[in-house]
Amino acid sequence: MSTDRIELLQGTLELLILRTLLPGPSHGHAVAKHIQRTSEDLLQIETGSLYPALHRLEGKGWIAASWELSDKGKRARYYRLTALGRRQLVAEQSKWQAFTRAMGLVLHFTGDEP
């Protein structure tokens, strides 16, 4: 594993999956590729954690799965957001944004030492 890749924080993978599925249904491989591409290859999703995460989200009822034909005409398991998942995404996203803002404030602090 190359060093310039970022280790995922606990729980962030689920948020990433939810966000990736927001525009429309997708299968596991496409989800992984999409995250990798949009993060400019900084985030590499381990297959060993992707599929358990997908099934865990399905278990929570945040996403639903069905077998459909892919663009190339093959049977693939497609995941899509449920209404519950959509609400969850909004909540998690705002939580994450608050977190990154807070981290940024602290890390970029330039004022006088207390």
Add this chain to the structure above:
Amino acid sequence: MTFFRKLGWWVHRNRREEELGDELQFHLDEEAEEREAEGLPPDRAARAARLHLGNRTVVEEQVHAVWTWTLLEQFVQDIRYATRAMAHNRAFTALTVLSLALGIGANTAIYSFMDAVLMRTLPVRDPASLAVVNWHSREQKRDARGNREFVMHSMSGSTYEDAGAGVTSGIFPFPAFELLQKQSSTVFSAVFAYYPNRGANLLIDGQADVGRGEYVSGDYFRGLGIAPAAGRLLVAGDDHEGAPSVAVVSLAFCQRHFGGADRAPGRSMLINAVPFTIVGVTPPEFFGVDPASAPDFYLPMHANLLVDGAGLNGVSRDQYLAQDYYWVEMMARLRPGVSREEAQTVLAPVFQRWVSGTASTPGERANLPRLTLLSGAGGLENLRRQYSAPLFMLLMVVALILLLACANTANLLLARSAARRREIAVRLSIGAGRVRVMRQLLTESILLASLGGFVGVLLAMWGVRVLTLLLANGREDFTLRAEMNWRVLAATFVVSVLCGTFFGLAPALRSTGVDVVPALKDVRAGTGPNRRRFRWLSLNRALVVAQIAVSLLLLVTAALFVRTLSNLHAVELGFNQQNVLLFEINARQAGHQDPEIATFYANLLRSLAAIPGVQAATLSQASIIGAGRQLDIRVSGRDASGTRILNTGPRFFTTMQIPLLLGRQMDERDQPRSSPVAVVNELFAKLNFGDSNPVGRHITLGGPRPRDMEIVGVSANVRYQGLKEPFVPVVFIPYDQGNWPPIEEMTFALRTTGDPLSFVRAVRDIIHRTDVRVPLTNVKTQVGEIEETINQEIVFAKLCTGFAFLALVIASVGLYGTTSYGVARRTSEIGIRMALGARREKVVLMVLREVLVLAAVGLAIGGPLALGISRVVESFLFGLKPTDPAAMAVSVSVLALAVLVAGYVPARRASRIEPTIALRHE
């Protein structure tokens, strides 16, 4: 995640597994296509995709984990796998389960007896708030005349003297009970007294029978919180002089005599010829307050004066209220919120004040009994005192057996884990975690142990029955009832699981610690040094050594008990025990009075002696072995202390075949009115007359009216009062001369031709014809009576021999297995040796030498251990030391022989190895 979704997934897990496979395959295909698009050739693209995915099985497992309850599923998986493995290796499974079942079964059986003795609580309301009242004093010193200086001048009951710790007892004078009744109401809600009736003649609807009863004070049933099965129980109003004579009977007694419980109330019965009306029946589970006895009937305390008052066992009117006659036992129920300690703090000073008022000398005042309160939850201590030590001894022995079985199983598992090295290595190499594999192996061994436990419980049920028979040995009053209850079963379960973990851990550690690569290559063991393997091999040997050491312990124990028993059998009795029938009759309890009772016994004896086949007949106040009477005997005014008495009928010495050394025995010449005579034994003559001839000399029997008796004969010594006692000085006195001691029950002895028990019917007929009210009790042969007195030694000898044999078999199987395995591993080495010219005998010797080294180490460890531990059994031995060299020598030789046999078979097989075949196998 909701429970139901998980459940749904779990139900459809097969379909979901397929789907997951498809999903991952699709992922692989996509990935491969992408790599191809980047310019890789198809095969390398597919490979790259697989590498990218990682261990597919692991991914599947992880997704799986999301679906279900992983632990549960893996457990089910392990169980299924273990069951398959066990079914595959039937011989191995059967062997281990059997040895474990024997070990666990023996422990369960003995433990259920321990449970019955130590854990049982009284079947009454709230047993925890019951307290038994006891007293404790310092050691009671004797004064110059041999009397103890103590406020208790006479007693009826038991005291327990513990070396150094003083004397403890639960018997009190009746006034002490009245004192507590009056002054304990702040701490006790009830206090009640009881006193055993040790046997009475009953007459119900014209049928004679014997039974045991209990005299109880008015608050007995209220205090215990017992509800009647029918009618009413005794109340305070029943217990005073002049009250109507009423009785309560036990349900078992009621069913025996009247049928259902409802039929008893209102009926009447004669107890020792006194009429009683039955008013109620106790509930089925109630057995009184002493687990060692189960009374047939309960009478008010004051009825004692009517029923037993006349005899030696009874309490006279003077004694009833005497302050120095100790007899009643007491129990109390604590008030809610009051602890035993608090109650004792309150009552000890009360008792102290009272008892100091009864002391008559400074010596008595210096050692007053102190009142103590013990837990009453389990009832009285009698059972515990009688059986705790022997049961504990047996429990130690069976614990050793279980240890042996565990070591044996561990050994077999170790040998098998060697055979499973490849399987385990495969599983480890394809990604199974070490912990996971160990868990699976432990599941297997615990399953084995549980199976052993299950079969063990079945064995224990049978064992409890056998043990009950052994311990009771025909005694009718045997009351120790062991049963399987949840405590016993829980203990068995815990022991099984512990065993499984214990013997499974080492093999599991070993198999999962393998070096995967050589294991997979199937490098034949023994080709090349491997330190790790050597270490585990040592464990294997250590287990064999331990088994030999433990076996030696058990063998030595068995040998000690067998020698004890043979010593007891070799004891010189002084009379001939063969072909003698013994039985007891109590004519006084059936209503015969002085002086007619002597005639009754004399007539009965004449009728019995006339039975065809009876060579001689006699009677005595007790059998020789069961006797124990000490009265005041004086020789020319001097106290002949330690002299025992036996009141006998005519021709006692002929019937028992006791040799007469001088003079004559007592016979028909000696009538109640003729001049008093006595026969003394050799020891008495020697102690009191030295070398001079005692025949014709006179001795005096003390008592209410001292009696002068002429010695008419000297007999050989006999084993008075038991086999283990040394000879004591004995004076034999005609039972019907003088009025002291009073004539009570009599033991008849008939010397018969042929089996004594075949005469029982004739005896019964004669007694029935003579007086229908008189029941016949304690019918046994003289041989049977002696066996009864050494029953504990017989049981120990039988059980320990059985256990030692079992241990020997288990250890031999273990040694055989280890040696066989060693030979199998060294097949090629032995092949090479033989190819190079080693002779067969040499190979046999080589293998045997290793076996003997193991045995020698085992004996070297076990020997000192046995010497040390055998001291524990010292108190159970007779006529030998725990370090008995003969027992030691026999045990060592038996063990050595077993080891040789167990080692020779595989050694011989090793010598039959064909070098060509052995080497081709490489």
